[in-house]
Amino acid sequence: MRVLAMDLLAGIWESLGREESNLTTALDLHFCFQIFIGNYYPPCPQPELAMGLPPHSDHGLLTILLQNGVDGLQLKHKGNWVNVKPHPNSFLVNTGDHMEIISNGRYKSVVHRAVVNSKSTRISIANAIGPSLDAVVVPAMELVSDKGTPVAYNGMRYREFIEHQQANPLKDKSVLDRIRL
Numbered sequence: 056m057r058v059l060a061m062d063l064l065a066g067i068w069e070s071l072g073r074e075e076s077n078l079t080t081a082l083d084l085h086f087c088f089q090i091f092i093g094n095y096y097p098p099c100p101q102p103e104l105a106m107g108l109p110p111h112s113d114h115g116l117l118t119i120l121l122q123n124g125v126d127g128l129q130l131k132h133k134g135n136w137v138n139v140k141p142h143p144n145s146f147l148v149n150t151g152d153h154m155e156i157i158s159n160g161r162y163k164s165v166v167h168r169a170v171v172n173s174k175s176t177r178i179s180i181a182n183a184i185g186p187s188l189d190a191v192v193v194p195a196m197e198l199v200s201d202k203g204t205p206v207a208y209n210g211m212r213y214r215e216f217i218e219h220q221q222a223n224p225l226k227d228k229s230v231l232d233r234i235r236l
């Protein structure tokens with residue numbers, strides 16, 4: 056998983072026209088923080104009254120998601136909730152808040168939620184990959200100066216960023232909004 060994440064990060068970084076070594080240094084990727092989260096959503100008799108997981112963005116760089124083939128994940132796209140059909144034998148990759156920060160907003164973190172249904176149990180395993188817990192990630196200088204784009208985010212230690220998210224109810228991009236300039 057970590058190798059896959061590093062390959063994806065290298066590809067994204069290259070798409071921004073940057074050298075891979077910059078990314079590794081900026082994010083202290085040798086000590087990248089990686090967690091697995093298991094989500095279990097049993098059938099719910101009144102799914103319209105319940106929410107499996109409220110709308111949020113993930114705090115890290117990328118989240119690689121494995122699902123058991125049952126619908127439930129929705130992404131917010133242009134203000135509307137869009138169902139994400141799980142494809143067999145595939146991972147779904149979401150961009151996280153720290154990807155939005157380091158890319159100075161070029162790659163937005165995805166707001167998503169999980170709804171439940173009355174018939175089937177849904178299971179998902181999220182593998183979240185972030186920078187080092189001690190990293191204070193700020194927009195990559197090259198991306199800021201290149202096009203005269205102003206810095207769009209302040210830095211916050213990744214550990215503190217996670218603590219803010221865990222200490223409050225999950226809500227959209229609430230932690231990222233604190234450091235948005």
Ligand SMILES: O=C(O)CCC(=O)C(=O)O
Pocket residue numbers: 092094108113120122127128167168169178179181
């Ligand atoms: O169950 C899902 O598909 C979403 C899980 C999720 O968003 C998360 O664990 O952060």
Ligand SMILES: [Fe+2]
Pocket residue numbers: 111112113167181
């Ligand atoms: Fe998530």
